[in-house]
Amino acid sequence: MARRHPVVIDLTGSDDEGPYPKREQARISTATAIPTGFNLKPATDELKLAIRSANIGRLQGSVLSLCDKIPGATQLLSQMLLVPPARAPTAPIVVNALHGNKRRLVPRWATCINCELEFDVSDNDDDTACEYHRGHIDVDWSSGTWADWDEDCHGPMDTEENQDEYPDGFKWTCCDTTKGSMYCGYDRATGEEFERDGCRVGRHQTGAEGSKKRRIY
Ligand SMILES: [Zn+2]
Ligand SMILES: [Zn+2]
Structure with a gap:
């Protein structure tokens, strides 16, 4: 046979x-x-x-x-x-009981600590791939949305439902912009402007980058 x-x-x-x-x-x-x-x-x-x-x-x-x-x-x-770790220099170090903390192979896919999206750690060279805010969404007390709002009648202001229904009534604590606002970014490598969702932009991060500085525009 x-x-x-x-x-x-x-x-x-x-x-x-x-x-x-x-x-x-x-x-x-x-x-x-x-x-x-x-x-x-x-x-x-x-x-x-x-x-x-x-x-x-x-x-x-x-x-x-x-x-x-x-x-x-x-x-x-x-x-x-x-x-291989050489293709993922910022991947988290996996401590192996048998091999100490030598990095042999590392996870290819990670969740970004900033934008919370999954990304490929071996293909993370794009300085504009990650768009995010440093702060959190808070009630904008100066917004006209709340002018006649009585929490006893209308319920609490700061709810996810209200954030979706009245985005103008909320702002980011990091940049004072309304939820859902788009930013104009500038790519230094290409000289092109682009629209981005977040006051900060950079590469995706795993949290294992240490004190390396990210390029922020
Ligand atoms: Zn922001
Ligand atoms: Zn990201």
Whole structure:
């Protein structure tokens, strides 16, 4: 019987190089080859719906259990979710009981501490990617919105519902602008102006950047 070669599956759906240099990619692709005879079956519509409706904790538990049960799952997930530290200089240091705090591979995806969006730590060179405020939303007592507002009749002013319904009645404590105001930003690299949602702009941050200064316009 002819020998069948292992099948390499690209779960990223992308043709680009990915987070690893080509030589590293080739090494990982070999390591993550699905064993011959593995019954590959795309997710059914029912399973897709179940995945999208499950909460994050249940999905994390399901993925972790796959690492214990499916050959190659750990390597595949590592390829998708980890990057070499050289490509993610600001990624959080993961302290490993066995290896001290040497950084081997680090998480590729992180949540920005400023804008709270997920970002790719190996592709975080854009100085205008993160738009955010340093302060918080507070009631603007000088706003005409509250001229005839009686909390005994109308209820409390500072509620999320009121923030949505009466944005002019609230302002950011960091810049005194109304909630939802757009700022005009200036990109020093290209010389172009752009509209941004936040009085501050910079790169996304993980919180592990230490005292490095961010460029703020
Ligand atoms: Zn602000
Ligand atoms: Zn951000």
